[in-house]
Amino acid sequence: MATSKTTNTYNRQNWEDADFPVLCQTCLGDNPYIRMTKEKYGKECKICSRPFTVFRWCPGARMRFKKTEVCQTCSKLKNVCQTCLLDLEYGLPIQVRDAALKMKDDLPKSDVNKEYYIQNMERELARSDPGTVNSKLNEPNDLLMRLARTAPYYKRNRPHVCSFWVKGECRRGEECPYRHEKPTDPDDPLADQNIKDRYYGVNDPVADKLLKRAAAMPALPPPDDKTITTLYIGNLGNLTEQDIRDHFYQYGEIRSISLVPKQQCAFVQYTTRAAAESAAEKTFNKLILGGRRLTIKWGRSQGRTGPSISHHPENYEPVPGLPPAIPELSNNFFNLEPGHIPLPNMPPPPSLMVPPMFGPPPIPPFFFNPPQLPPFAAPPAAVNTSTSTATSETTKTAVHYPSQDPSRLGATQLHADRQE
DSSP: OOOOTTSOOGGGGGSOOOSSOOOOHHHHOSOTTOOEEEEEEEEEOTTTOOEEEEEEEOOSTTOOOEEOOSOHHHHHHHTBOTTTOOBTTTOOOHHHHHHHHTOOOOOOOSHHHHHHHHHHHHHHHHHSOGGGTSGGGGSOOHHHHHHSOSSOOGGGGOOOBOHHHHHTOOOOGGGOSSBOSOOOOTTSGGGOOOHHHHHHTSSOHHHHHHHHHHHTOOOOOOOSOTTOOEEEEEOOTTOOHHHHHHHHGGGSOEEEEEEETTTTEEEEEESSHHHHHHHHHHHTTTOEETTEEOEEEEOOOSOOSSOOOOOOGGGSOOOTTOOOOOOOOTTOTTOOOGGGSOOTTSOOOGGGOOOOSSSOOOOOGGGTSOOOOOOOOOOOOSOOHHHHHHHHHHHHHHOOSGGGOGGGGTHHHHHHHHHO
């Protein structure tokens, strides 16, 4: 039970009186001209149950008002924010930080022991720097670097969901300071969070989610080829070659740096394989330069010790499931069968012969040998032998068709009568 402010007890001299809270950048907001209200001994700490100075402020437009939840003594013991109770350096829950640093929480939870422990730690904090109380908090850790937030997460300061809107009874409309959104699922573990569990680092659903994410994070195993000493550095942005050299030289001697500005990447080649492995292990998925998280990968082998492989299509193995290759056929413009396709050495048919550019077109072959028709035989008649012989010879040479025979219509006989 909280101690009354009007009660004159010996413990009142240990109540906290502060001038400014201990907050993270997310809870403080992006407004540099923030206004706060200060209430001396306004509430009791939710961890040690001692009255402390409460600060209240609005982190930004369309955000909810926030206030401090624990006293500064409890905050400095765990190096956490007074409002969200997340680590001030990495922005992670205490359970994740303690698991990564292999720290054990020895804070007592009973009322009397907790009060005695807090008073002793407060005197120790007053005599020394808060960072020296637990030196493990200052040790760098690869897991914490991978999970840490690199920028403030202001979405966490949004207003709560409007309960009247969920019921369909909110009449404020756009003027409502609360969110008109669908609430989270009550069965979701993230919907049930306890501030004491967050502080003591037990049963924290957010910490369990982050630890599962850390277990599923990809690793960067070194390649089997021991001759590879090159690292690929991606997402460089506007970083120069000197910036890359200033950071990567600490892992070993660098042989060369190849910068590709168009692709925003670079290749760092070390002289030894041990230096390249050390650089890959200490920079993979946790290196931030110029406000950008760099992509670290191993380079590829430039040469192969095995026999050379020809790039001819016949040397590749066939891919299963693909149709066979189309046969190469000459002059097959109409997809004809092989029996109907003219061979390359055969001349084209006369119908496909192209006439020459100059001169008359060639005469078809059949005009050189006209067909020979049988001669027309005239019937015998009583005419002069000499005349008829000459006429028949003329007829034989001049007449080709029966319709052209003059003796057929009696024209020859009429001409002979006129001459007589």
